[in-house]
Amino acid sequence: MASGxxxxxxxxxxxxxxxxxxxxxxxxxxxxxxxxxxHARGAYFDxxxxxxxxxxxxxxxxxxxxxxxxxxxxxxxxxVTEVYPDSFTMRAMLRPRATDGIAATARCSLSxxxxxxxxxxxxxxxxxxAATYLH
Numbered sequence: 001m002a003s004g005x006x007x008x009x010x011x012x013x014x015x016x017x018x019x020x021x022x023x024x025x026x027x028x029x030x031x032x033x034x035x036x037x038x039h040a041r042g043a044y045f046d047x048x049x050x051x052x053x054x055x056x057x058x059x060x061x062x063x064x065x066x067x068x069x070x071x072x073x074x075x076x077x078x079x080v081t082e083v084y085p086d087s088f089t090m091r092a093m094l095r096p097r098a099t100d101g102i103a104a105t106a107r108c109s110l111s112x113x114x115x116x117x118x119x120x121x122x123x124x125x126x127x128x129x130a131a132t133y134l135h
Contacts, residue, residue, distance in 0.1 A: 008131040009077035011044045014097060017070045026069030028094065033063045033104040037092045040076040041108075044090070047127060050120045051112065059087060059109040066094070068101025077135035080124040087111040088124065093135055 021032035028036075045053040074094045082089035087109050094104040112120065 006134050009079050009093070009133045009135045010127040010131040011040065011047065011079070012075055012077045012133040012135050013040050013043045014073060014075050015039060016073045022070055026071070027065055027067070028070050028074070028104050030063050030065065032070075033065065033094060033106055034061055036074065036076050036094060037061070037063075037078070037106045037108065040078040040092055041090060044078045044080075044127075048120075048123055050117065050123045055113050057111045057113060059111055061106060061108040064105045066102035066104045068096050068099060068103050070094075070103045071096050071098045073097040074103050075135060077133060079128060079131065081107075083116055083121045083124060086115060088116055088120075095135065 015036055017028070017032065021029055023029060042053060045051050075097055076092055076094050078090060078092045080088050081091045090108050090110065092106045093102065095101065096103050
């Protein structure tokens with residue numbers, strides 16, 4: 001990654017991208033971004049002791065396709081960026097593995113089916129403070 005803005009993330013995963021996940025210009029499809037984001041969220045929740053991913057309600061996802069072709073794989077960074085009394089927001093950045101640029105960004109709102117507990121909030125903050133992956 002020679003140029004562009006990078007930041008620290010608590011989770012970064014490398015994922016393959018199939019030909020059917022891309023349009024004729026090699027850009028990720030909306031559905032591919034949602035699927036890759038869901039996989040990266042799972043990796044994030046694997047680090048959480050306070051969140052049962054199976055009970056989370058996805059309230060909505062926003063995808064912004066980027067201008068960088070995905071190639072045969074992407075790296076996906078994910079983090080919780082906002083916490084509300086009954087939900088939290090996660091953000092993802094998808095970058096091509098082999099080249100510079102941004103393949104896509106995404107945001108989603110998730111609800112644990114009740115209150116976001118103080119323990120959950122503290123765990124999200126701790127993961128953000130311990131973030132070591134540059135992406």
